[in-house]
Amino acid sequence: MAEAAGGQPALLADRLGFTWPTGHRALNHCSFSIPRPGLWMLVGGNGCGKSTLLRLIAGLLEPSEGQLQRPLKPALVFQNPDHQLLLPSCGSDIELSLPSHLPSSERLERVTHALQQVGLGGFRQRPIHSLSGGQKQRLAIAGALASDAQLLLLDEPTALLDETSQQEVINLIHQLCHRGEQPITALWITHRLEELNWCDGAALMERGSIGPWQAGTTLQNQLRPLATRKG
Numbered sequence: 001m002a003e004a005a006g007g008q009p010a011l012l013a014d015r016l017g018f019t020w021p022t023g024h025r026a027l028n029h030c031s032f033s034i035p036r037p038g039l040w041m042l043v044g045g046n047g048c049g050k051s052t053l054l055r056l057i058a059g060l061l062e063p064s065e066g067q068l069q070r071p072l073k074p075a076l077v078f079q080n081p082d083h084q085l086l087l088p089s090c091g092s093d094i095e096l097s098l099p100s101h102l103p104s105s106e107r108l109e110r111v112t113h114a115l116q117q118v119g120l121g122g123f124r125q126r127p128i129h130s131l132s133g134g135q136k137q138r139l140a141i142a143g144a145l146a147s148d149a150q151l152l153l154l155d156e157p158t159a160l161l162d163e164t165s166q167q168e169v170i171n172l173i174h175q176l177c178h179r180g181e182q183p184i185t186a187l188w189i190t191h192r193l194e195e196l197n198w199c200d201g202a203a204l205m206e207r208g209s210i211g212p213w214q215a216g217t218t219l220q221n222q223l224r225p226l227a228t229r230k231g
């Protein structure tokens, strides 16, 4: 697979290992690279290490073994936006994510731009409690963009959303990953196989390590019979 412009991958993990203090080994010889910006999806059963991996990439945990090369600034987006939206209004919450020491005129401009990017233009003064689940998730993404993150780590971002909001969030991330100027890189965890239709590559995680990137539809065809059998 081709590498990013300049030859540097967007992320490189080399034989990562991670053991929780309980002694549980959550990551085991986990090696993979994200070759270029785009929407990259990870699928895997409960407890196989997906969220642990995102926490390592975000810098919240240190690997016990192996190496991580992460040239892009990361930001995590959780399944439940209520866990990351802290302030009462949309604008004030995004302000929290801005780099410090910006003059107030620029702060306002950056907040307005971040809201526009996620389809929430005009929502600066809206109370967060008045937003729908999908709007809250898009606001969480706006916060990540305002922090200048170029690597979005999305941990089942649509699991709590209805079909319409799910599609809005996928469309948004897909568009951010494929825009002409400064496309972002997204690593997206999902249990919803239909979402694999939108990715640039999909990989299966099992027992703490990740298989090769495949076309989303190839992994879908491989996993669908298993999902149907379980249901």
Ligand SMILES: Nc1ncnc2c1ncn2[C@@H]1O[C@H](COP(=O)(O)OP(=O)(O)OP(=O)(O)O)[C@@H](O)[C@H]1O
Pocket (backbone or CB within 6 Å): 020, 021, 022, 024, 026, 044, 045, 046, 047, 048, 049, 050, 051, 052, 053
């Ligand atoms: N704080 C913790 N302390 C100890 N063990 C943990 C902790 N967090 C997770 N684990 C264990 O690490 C393993 C991997 O957990 P992780 O949350 O990464 O799985 P996951 O693939 O994200 O699962 P799911 O699909 O259910 O979200 C599990 O066995 C889990 O019990």
Ligand SMILES: [Mg+2]
Pocket (backbone or CB within 6 Å): 050, 051, 052, 155
């Ligand atoms: Mg998880």
